[in-house]
Amino acid sequence: MARVARFGTWSSPIGVGMLAEKVVGLDDPLVDGEDAYWVESRPSEGGRRALVRRRASGQVEDLLPEPWSARTLVHEYGGLCVAVHSGTVYFSSYADQRLYRAAPGCAPVPITPEPPSPGALRYAAPSVALGGAWLVCVRERHLGPGSPGGPGGGAAGVVNDLVAVACDGSGEHVLAAGRDFFGTPAVSPDGRRVAWCSWDLPAMPWDGTELYEATLGPGAVAGPARLVAGGPSESITQPRYSNEGLLHFVSDRSGWWNLYADAGEPGGRGIAPMEAELAGPDWVFGQATYAFLRSGELVATWSAAGEASLGVLRPGGAGFETLDLPFTSFRGLQPRGSRILAIAGSPTSCEALVLIDPETCAVEVLRESRSSQVDQRYLSRPRHLVLPSGPAGPRGAPAGEERAPAEVHVLFYPPTNPELEAPAGERPPLLVMVHGGPTASVSSVLDYGLQFWTSRGFAVAAVDYGGSSGYGRAYRERLRGSWGIVDRADVEAAALGLADAGLVDRDRLLVRGGSAGGYTVLCCLTFGSAFAAGTSRYGVADLGALARETHKFESRYLDGLVGPWPEAQEVYEERSPLFHSELIRTPLLVLQGLEDRIVPPAQAEAIVEALRDAGVPVAYLAFEGEQHGFRRAETIERAASAELYFYGRVLGFEPADDLEPVPIDNAGALPAPRPAG
Numbered sequence: 262m263a264r265v266a267r268f269g270t271w272s273s274p275i276g277v278g279m280l281a282e283k284v285v286g287l288d289d290p291l292v293d294g295e296d297a298y299w300v301e302s303r304p305s306e307g308g309r310r311a312l313v314r315r316r317a318s319g320q321v322e323d324l325l326p327e328p329w330s331a332r333t334l335v336h337e338y339g340g341l342c343v344a345v346h347s348g349t350v351y352f353s354s355y356a357d358q359r360l361y362r363a364a365p366g367c368a369p370v371p372i373t374p375e376p377p378s379p380g381a382l383r384y385a386a387p388s389v390a391l392g393g394a395w396l397v398c399v400r401e402r403h404l405g406p407g408s409p410g411g412p413g414g415g416a417a418g419v420v421n422d423l424v425a426v427a428c429d430g431s432g433e434h435v436l437a438a439g440r441d442f443f444g445t446p447a448v449s450p451d452g453r454r455v456a457w458c459s460w461d462l463p464a465m466p467w468d469g470t471e472l473y474e475a476t477l478g479p480g481a482v483a484g485p486a487r488l489v490a491g492g493p494s495e496s497i498t499q500p501r502y503s504n505e506g507l508l509h510f511v512s513d514r515s516g517w518w519n520l521y522a523d524a525g526e527p528g529g530r531g532i533a534p535m536e537a538e539l540a541g542p543d544w545v546f547g548q549a550t551y552a553f554l555r556s557g558e559l560v561a562t563w564s565a566a567g568e569a570s571l572g573v574l575r576p577g578g579a580g581f582e583t584l585d586l587p588f589t590s591f592r593g594l595q596p597r598g599s600r601i602l603a604i605a606g607s608p609t610s611c612e613a614l615v616l617i618d619p620e621t622c623a624v625e626v627l628r629e630s631r632s633s634q635v636d637q638r639y640l641s642r643p644r645h646l647v648l649p650s651g652p653a654g655p656r657g658a659p660a661g662e663e664r665a666p667a668e669v670h671v672l673f674y675p676p677t678n679p680e681l682e683a684p685a686g687e688r689p690p691l692l693v694m695v696h697g698g699p700t701a702s703v704s705s706v707l708d709y710g711l712q713f714w715t716s717r718g719f720a721v722a723a724v725d726y727g728g729s730s731g732y733g734r735a736y737r738e739r740l741r742g743s744w745g746i747v748d749r750a751d752v753e754a755a756a757l758g759l760a761d762a763g764l765v766d767r768d769r770l771l772v773r774g775g776s777a778g779g780y781t782v783l784c785c786l787t788f789g790s791a792f793a794a795g796t797s798r799y800g801v802a803d804l805g806a807l808a809r810e811t812h813k814f815e816s817r818y819l820d821g822l823v824g825p826w827p828e829a830q831e832v833y834e835e836r837s838p839l840f841h842s843e844l845i846r847t848p849l850l851v852l853q854g855l856e857d858r859i860v861p862p863a864q865a866e867a868i869v870e871a872l873r874d875a876g877v878p879v880a881y882l883a884f885e886g887e888q889h890g891f892r893r894a895e896t897i898e899r900a901a902s903a904e905l906y907f908y909g910r911v912l913g914f915e916p917a918d919d920l921e922p923v924p925i926d927n928a929g930a931l932p933a934p935r936p937a938g
Contacts, residue, residue, distance in 0.1 A: 263679065263680055263681055263682040264680060264681050264682070265681075265682055265683070265684055266681050266682075266683070266718070266917075267683060267684065267687065267718070267914055268676060268683045268687060268688075268689040268690060268718035268719065268766075269689075269690055269717060269718045269719060269908070269909065269912065269914045269916065270717075270718065270914050270915060270916060270917055271676075271678050271680075271681040271716065271717045271718040271917060272680075272681070272717075272917035272918075273639070273678065273713070273716035273717050273917070274635045274636070274639060274716070275635055275639065275709055275712055275713050275716050276918070277713075277897075277898040277899075277901045277902045277918075278898060279633065279635075279709055279713075280709055280710055280713065280897050280898060280901055281304040281305065281893075281894035281895075281897040281898055282305060282633070282894065283305075283631065283632040283633045284304065284611075284630060284631045284632075284633075284709075285301045285302060285303050285304075285630055285631075286301065286302030286303075286630065287299055287300075287301060287302075287593075287604050287612055287613070287614050287628065287630050288300045288301075288302065288310075288593070288604075289340075289341050289342075289343055289547055289593065290593045290595050290602050290603070290604060290614060291343060291344070291345050291595060292595045292596065292597045292602055293345040293346065293347070293348065294317075294347075295316070295317035295597070295598075296314055296315065296316050296317060296348075297314070297315045297597065297602055297614070297616075297627060298312065298313065298314050298315075298324075298343070298345050298350065299312075299313055299593075299614055299628070300312060300313075300331055300342075300343060301313050301628075302892065304892060304893060304894040304897055305894050306327065307886075307892070307893050307894075308892025308893050309327065309328065309329075309330045310330045310331045310332045310355065311323050311324075311325060311329075311330070311331070312324045312325045312329075312331045312343060312350060312352060312363075313628070315627050315628065321628070324350060324363060325352070325363070325369070328356075329354065329356075329369065330354070330355040330356070331343055331352040331353065331354070331355070332353065332354075332355035333353040333355075333358065333383055333384060333385040333546070334355075334358060334380060334383055335383045335384065335385035335399055335400075335401040335421075335546070336385075336401070336442075336544075336545075336546075336812075336813075336814040337812045337814060337858060337859055337889070338544050338545050338814070339385065339545060339546065340385060340386070340445075340544075340545030340546030340547045340548075341385065341386045341387075341445060341545070341546040341547025342384070342385055342386070342387070342546075343387070344387040344388060344389050344396060345389075346389045346393045346428075347393060348364075348365045349362060349363065349364045349365065349393075349428075350362075350363045351363075351372070351387050351389075351396055351428065352369075353383070353384050353385065353387075354369070357375075357376065357379060357380065358376065358379075358380045358381075358382060358383040358384070359371045359372075359373045359374075359375070359376070359382065359384075360372050360373040360384045360387065360396070360398070360426060362428060362429075362430070370430065371430065372426060372427065372428060372429070372430035373426060373430075373433065378403075380403065381402065381403045381404070382400065382401075382402055382403075383400070383401040383402075383403070384398050384399065384400055384401075384424075384426070385398060385399045385401070385445075385546045386398055386399050386444075386445040386446060386546040386547055387426070388445075388446055388447065388448045388455075389428075389448065389452070390425065390448045390452045390453075390455065390477055390481060391452045391453065391477060391481055392452055393428060393452075394427065394428055394429075394481070395425045395426065395427055395428060395477075395481040396425070396426045396428060397423065397424075397425055397436065397446045397448055397455050397477075397481075398423075398424060398426060398446070399421065399422075399423060399424075399443045399444075399445070399446070399546065400421070400422055400423070400424045400433075401419065401420070401421050402419070402420045402421075402422075403418060403419055404418045404419070404420060405418040416441070416462060416813040416816045416817075419812075419813040420438075421440070421441065421442050421443055421813075422435050422436075422437060422438040422443065423435070423436045423437040423438070423443045423446060423455075423457055424436060425477075425481035425483075427481075434481070434482070436455065436475065436477075436481070436483040437457065437459070437473070437475070437483065437486060440459040440460065440461055441459075441460065441461040441462045441813075442459060442460050442461070442466070442814070443457055443458070443459050444457060444458035444459065444460075444466060444470065444498065444543060444546070445457075445458075445499070445500075445543075445546045445547055445548070446500075447499075447500040447501050447502060447508075448502075449502045449506050449508075450502055450504060450505075450506055451506065452477070453476060453477050454474060454475070454476055454477065454502070454506070454508075455474070455475055455477055455483070456472065456473065456474040456475075456489070456500035456502075456508055456510075457472075457473055457500065458470040458471065458472050458473075458491070458497050458498060458500065459471055459473065462816065462817040463817030463818075463820035463821065463825075464493065464817075464821075465542075465815075465818055465821070466496065466498065466542065466543040467496045467513075467542040467543065467700055467730070467737065468493075468494075468496060468821060469491070469492055469493035469494050469495055469496060470491050470495070470496055470497045470498070471488060471490070471491035471492065471497070472488070472489040472490045472491045472497045472500055472510055473486040473487060473488055473489060474486065474487050474489055474500075474508060474523075475487065489508065489510070489523050489528075489529065490510065490512065490521070490523075490528040490529050491512070495512055495513065495514045496512065496513045496518070496734075497510050497511065497512045498510070498511050498518070498540050498543050498548065499511045499540055499548055499549070499550065499551070501551065501552075501553075503522075503553045503557075503559075504553050504555070504557060505557075507522055507523065507524065508522070508523040509521065509522050509523070509532075509551075510523070510529065511539050511540040511550070511551075512529070513733075513734050514528075515531070515534060516536075516733050516734045516735060517534075517535070517536055517537060517538055517539075517733050517734070518538045518539050518540040518541075519531060519532070519533075519534050519535065519537075519539055520532040520533060520539055520551065520559075520561065532559075532574070533574055533578075533579070533580045533581050535563065535565075535580075535581075536565070536733070537563040537564060537565040538563060538564045538565070538730065538731050538732075538733070539551065539561055539562070539563045541564075541702070541730050541731070542698065542700040542701070542730050544698070544700075544701075547593075548592075549592070549593050549594050549595065550562050550563075550591075550592065550594060551594060552594040552595055552596045552601060553596060554596050554598075554599055554600075554601070554619070555596065555598050555599055556599060557576050558573050558574065558575050558576065558619065559573070559574040560572070560573050560574075560594060560596075560601050560619055561574070561581060561594070562591035562592070562594065562603075563581075564702075564731045566645065567645040567670055567672065567702075567703075567705070567725065567731065568589050568645065568705065569588075569589055569590050569591055570583050570584075571583070571584050571586055571588070571591050571601075571603075571605075571617070572584055573619045584617070584619060584622050585622050586605075586617065586622055586624065587607055587610070587624070588605040588606060588607045588610075589606070589607045589608060589705045589706065590605060590606045590607070590612070590704050590705065590706045591603050591604070591605050592604050592605075597616065599618070599619075599620070600616045600617060600618050600619070601616070601617045601619065602614070602615075602616055602627075603615055603617060605617075606704075606706035606707060607705070607706060607707065608640070608642050608643055608705045608706070608707055609637055609640055609642070609707055610706075610707055611629065611630045611631045611706065611707045611708075611709070612630045612706055613626050613627075613628060613629045613630060614626070614627045614628040614629075615627060631709070635709075635712075636679075638677075638679040639677060639678060639679065639712065639716045640677065640707065640712055641674040641675055641676065641677035641711075641712060641715035641716075641721070642674070642677075643672040643673060643674050643705050643723070644672070644673045645670065645671070645672055645705075646670075646671045646672075646673050647668050647669070647670055647671075648668065648669050648671055648754060648755055648758040648759075649667075649668060649669075649754065649758065650667050650668060650669040650727070650750055650751045650754035650755075667727060667739065667747075667751075669724060669725070669726055669727065669751040669754055669755050670724070670725040670729070670732065671722050671723065671724050671725070671755045671759075672703050672705060672722070672723040672725075673720070673721075673722050673759065673764070674711065674715050674720065674721040674722075674723070675689075675715070675720055675764070676689045676715050676716075676717075676718045676719060676720055677715050677716060678715075678716050678717075678718065681718070683718065687766075688763070688764070688765055688766040689718055689719060689720045689765055689766060689769075690718075690719050690720070690765065690766055690769035690770070690771060690908070690912060691719070691720045691721070691722060691756060691759060691760070691764075691765035691766070691769065691770050691771065692714050692719045692720070692721050692722075692771045692772075692773060692908075693721075693722045693724060693752055693755060693756050693770065693771065693772045693773070693792075694711070694721060694722065694723045694724065694773055694774065694778075695724060695726070695748070695752055695772060695773065695774030695778035695779075695781045695782060696723070696724075696725075696729070696774070696777075696778050697774065697775050697776035697777045697778045697779075698728070698729070698730075698776075698777050698778075699726070699728045699729070699740060699744065699748060699777040699778070699781070699822075700728060700729065700730050700737060701729065701730065702725050702729045702730045702731040703723035703724070703725055703729075710901070711723070713901060717905070717916070717917070719771075720759070720764065720765045722755050722756065722759060724751060724752050724755045726740075726747065726748040726751035726752055726755075726781070727739030727740050727743075727747040727748065727751050728740030728744070728747065728748060740822060741821055741822070742821070742822070742823070742824065743822075744777075744780075744819070744822035744823055744836070745780070745781070745784045745788075745804075745823075745836035746836070748781045748784070749781055749784045749785050749788065749789060752772065752781055752785060753785060753789050753791045753792075756770045756772070756791055756792070757770075757791055768793065769793055769912055770791055770792045770793055771792060771793060771794050771795065771796075771908055772785050772786075772792045772794075772795045772796075773795065773796040773797075773798070773904070774796075774797065774798065774800065775797075775798035775799055775800065775890070776798070776799055776800065776801075776859070776860060776889065776890075777800075777801065778798075778800070779797035779798050779799060779800015779801065779860075780797075780800050780801035780802075780804075780838075781800075782795045782796065782797045782800055783795070783797055783800055783801070783802055783838035783849075783868065784836070784838060786838070786845050786847040786849060787838040787841050787842070787844050787845050788838075788841070788844065790847075792847060793847065793848075793911060793912065794847060794848040794849070794850070794907070794908060794911040794912070795847060795848075795849055795850070796849070796850040796851075796852065796904050796907070797849065797850070797851050797852070797865070797868075798852045798853075798891075798900070799852070799853050799854055799857050799859075799860050799865065799889055799890070800851075800860065800864075800865070801860055801864060802837065802838050802839040802864045802865070802867060802868040803837045803839045803840070803864055803867065804819060804823055804833040804834075804836055804837045805826070805827075805830060805833040805834065805837065806861075806863070806864060807819065807860065807864070808823075808826040808827075808833065809826070810861060811859060811860075812858060812859060815859070819833075823836060838868060839864075839867055839868055839871065842868060842871035842872060842875065843871075843875060845871075845872060845875070845877055846877060847877070848877065848878040848879065848907070848911045848925075848930075848931065849868075849869075849872060849877070849878075849879050849880075850879075850880045850881075850882075850903065850904060850907045850923070851865045851868065851869050851879070851880070851881045851882070852882050852884070852891075852900050852903070852904075853865040853866075853881070853882070853883050853884070854883075854884050854886075854887030854888050854889065854890075854891065854896075855883050855884060855885055855886070855887065856885075856886060856887060856888045857887070857888050857889045858888070858889070859888075859889040860889060862883060865881065865883070866881070869881040872926075872927075873926045873927065876927050876930070877927055877930075878910075878911070878925055878926065878927045878928055878930050878931055879925070879926050879927065880903070880907055880923045880924060880925045880926070882899070882900070882903055882923065884896045884899075884900075899921075902918070902920050902921060903920075903921075903923045905918065905920060906920040906921070906922060906923050907923055907925070910923075910925060910928065910931050911931060911932075912932075913931075913932035913933065
């Protein structure tokens with residue numbers, strides 16, 4: 262018989278140690294012959310990104326010993342930084358950002374010049390060309406004081422171009438230049454054609470891009486570039502060649518990211534159109550949501566109504582055949598003969614590197630992201646809900662900025678623990694999770710960081726507010742000019758809607774988010790009154806400071822989300838929580854990496870100091886060695902335990918865990934803990 266205990270006080274087998282121990286992140290799968298390669302993020306090794314190979318025999322081996330770490334900082338967010346050809350791997354080293362060659366049995370050797378200063382020359386998305394003699398990749402040069410970390414920040418002093426790097430280290434030269442940004446390049450099967458996307462500020466790659474193609478001649482010299490498709494209001498991504506050399510790409514010209522082929526028609530010919538998303542926003546390099554099998558079949562993943570599918574388009578077929586698979590998320594698709602290598606997961610299984618046979622739907626697991634599991638009875642299964650959202654605007658916002666009623670998508674997770682139940686009539690506290698981006702989207706894949714909460718008696722709502730990807734361009738553009746308004750309205754509407762439905766306690770609503778999600782959290786606490794407490798993880802407090810100081814990739818992002826800087830300075834201040842901190846009366850926990858160049862620590866410290874002076878309960882934890890996002894095991898564990906401790910103090914309950922206390926300024930305003938039963 263289940264024991265009775267108040268929600269939030271339940272004991273759970275998912276301890277903080279399970280959030281980082283025996284767990285790895287899986288990224289950037291690649292295929293070379295019958296061998297599979299991937300990059301593995303390891304919190305237990307300080308966030309090192311190891312390069313791993315699994316041979317056809319099943320043997321798994323690290324290719325880079327410690328302290329080598331394969332990670333690029335192009336665009337600061339990085340992404341794909343590895344290529345492989347005939348057993349030789351090429352990778353960007355996190356330590357100095359140079360490209361290295363690692364032949365079988367040999368130590369890594371640099372093939373790009375030593376930069377004039379650490380990290381001044383960066384490379385991303387390498388692709389092998391011309392029979393393995395060259396790598397085509399994106400290069401980013403940081404030339405001086407205007408680069409991130411120097412005076413001024415922003416775009417000044419940072420130059421991006423597309424280059425060819427000789428694999429033997431004998432030199433490099435420019436293939437395309439003169440644009441602000443270049444996306445992941447694609448090389449044709451014969452190695453002699455290259456396609457890429459480019460765009461200019463103030464656009465982001467999900468706003469408007471152009472697709473080009475050029476021929477590579479002797480010495481990897483590019484011929485004249487041909488504009489294939491694209492423009493200021495069309496987002497093109499993922500150029501890729503079929504086995505026969507036909508260029509394909511994904512475009513959202515229909516309002517949905519769908520597949521097209523450069524088949525002699527202006528702008529390309531649509532393939533199997535659907536009201537679904539076959540791509541996501543290019544925050545990092547190397548997105549791979551479709552691939553061509555050896556047989557000529559095309560396999561792709563798409564998202565609709567908050568859930569992903571994998572399907573196959575056969576030669577001559579009119580549409581994709583959805584495969585019957587035990588997964589709800591797929592990424593990193595790569596062909597391996599007649600099967601697809603992918604990273605996949607579901608609500609009851611963490612992400613794993615798998616081989617999928619499209620003919621039989623058989624699945625072979627090559628590498629799991631987690632080596633320890635808990636009894637599935639402790640796992641909360643999500644429900645996808647569509648809730649109404651109403652107009653909202655921050656206090657002091659200019660008239661006319663309110664938005665018409667809309668809908669908001671939510672994954673709702675009820676509290677779940679087979680050993681415990683709450684007292685009769687009690688409703689659970691709700692923790693609303695706000696994703697970053699703000700163009701990202703939530704996933705139903707099993708996440709022990711989320712189940713950490715549901716197994717302790719919290720309900721969780723993961724919200725895809727207006728601006729999120731996965732629901733078409735119109736939904737994504739609900740946030741245009743309205744950041745801090747639409748996202749806040751949707752997050753609050755989701756929380757209050759669940760309370761009105763009787764699923765959660767209206768007086769115990771909590772909100773947490775990181776980066777852009779942290780900004781939404783601060784807006785909810787500044788300009789609203791729905792929540793009892795919040796946690797901001799490296800969140801934005803001052804929009805103007807972000808516009809002035811952030812890195813090149815996002816240096817004009819706020820033009821579309823808020824308005825042009827500095828012309829719209831008044832709007833920036835109206836929507837910046839730091840300028841209205843006197844309105845915050847809600848307890849706040851702030852978690853911040855001290856090496857964060859995207860949202861520098863000064864933002865967190867300013868909002869914390871303002872709340873200290875105002876007498877509002879506030880706690881601040883800063884982590885040495887962490888950047889924008891936490892990668893170290895000790896940080897991940899401390900952040901989770903601190904958050905649980907903080908909510909217990911705010912809501913007046915004693916968690917079952919033995920937690921290290923968190924220093925809380927102005928803690929006298931908080932209630933005393935009540936018994937668990």
